[in-house]
Ligand code: NIG
C-alpha cells in the first residue's frame with residue numbers, strides 16, 4: 001500500500017453517526033460547557049459535507065451508517081491560517097548555522113526565491129500537495145497559503161495559480177521582501193507590487209499580505225500595498241512585529257485586517273489597539289522555536305481581551321513544521337495558554353483569522369471537518385507533546401484513516 005497518503009473513502013451522501021466520543025469539542029458554547037462547548041459522552045452526525053447534529057450520545061438520531069469512536073476525543077479539524085507552501089529547495093544549512101548561534105534575518109528568503117524560480121509548476125504543485133497531506137495527517141483540514149518566493153509579476157501569479165488549485169485561502173505576498181531585481185530601487189518594487197503585479201495576482205487570491213519589518217517593508221510601504229490590494233477586492237492581513245517593534249500591528253488594526261501575524265514584539269499601545277479592534281492576533285510558535293527567539297506573550301493578549309489564533313507559519317526558513325499539535329503544545333508550555341485556549345486558537349481562532357464561519361467548529365451547518373484523537377480529551381495534545389494522536393480525519397465529510 002501507498003504509505004505516503006492516508007486511506008480514504010468518498011464523502012457519504014447518507015448520514016453517518018460517530019458515537020462513543022469521550023469528549024467532543026464543538027466550539028459552540030450553546031451546545032456544551034465553556035467556550036469550547038464541550039460535550040462528554042457525545043455523538044456527531046455527518047451528512048455529505050456537513051455536520052447535521054451534535055449532542056449527547058444517548059439522544060443521537062437514527063442514521064444510515066455508524067462509526068465507533070471507542071472512547072476517543074473529537075476536535076474540529078485544525079485551521080492553519082498562515083503558511084508559505086509554494087516553494088522549492090531546502091534551508092537546512094541556514095537552520096544548522098542558526099543552531100550554532102547565527103540569528104534569523106529576512107535575507108534567507110532570497111535563497112528560496114532562487115530555488116522556487118528554478119522549479120517547474122509540477123514540482124511546486126507536488127511539494128505543496130505533499131505538505132498538505134502531511135498537515136491532514138496531523139488533523140489540519142483548512143490551510144491558508146501564500147506566494148512570496150517569486151517576486152516577479154509572472155512568478156507571483158504562477159505561485160498563486162498553483163496555490164488556488166489546492167486551497168480556497170490564497171494570499172498574495174508579492175511584498176515578502178524587495179525582489180532581487182529591485183535591490184537598488186525599493187520604491188520601484190512597491191510600484192510593481194501595487195501595479196502590474198497586483199493586476200496579475202488579484203484574480204487568483206483572496207488575501208493581500210505584507211512583511212512589515214526592518215529589511216522588508218516599512219509602515220508607509222505596507223500601508224500603500226495593503227490599501228492597493230483592498231481597492232482590488234483583496235482582504236488584508238499583515239506579517240507584523242515579528243523581529244522588532246514596528247508599525248505593523250497598529251497598521252493592521254487601522255486597516256481592519258483580519259489578522260496581524262507573529263505579534264512577537266508588542267508595546268502596550270499595540271496590545272491596546274488589538275483589544276479595541278477586530279483584528280485577530282495570530283501567534284506562530286514554530287517560528288520562535290526554529291529561530292531560537294523569545295515567544296510571543298499569549299497570556300498578555302488574552303488577558304487584554306484579544307482574539308488569538310495559532311498557526312504553523314510552515315515555510316522552509318523560519319518554521320519548517322506542519323504540525324498544529326506541536327504548536328498547541330508549545331503555546332501551552334511556553335506562551336501561557338491553557339490547553340482549552342490553545343485548542344480554541346488552533347481551530348475557531350484560525351477560522352476567525354480567515355473570516356470563515358463554516359470551519360473551526362462542530363455544530364449543525366458547519367463543515368464536516370474533524371479529527372479523532374487517540375486520547376480521552378483534547379488536553380492530551382499538550383499533555384503528550386510529540387505523540388501522533390490523530391487516528392482519523394474527516395474533511396468535507398470524507399473519511400481519512402491515518
Ligand atoms: O513568516 N516573516 C516572513 N516570512 C516568513 C519566513 C520566510 C522565510 O524565512 O523563508 C515568516 O516567518
Ligand code: FE
Nearest residue numbers: 082084239313
Ligand atoms: Fe509567515
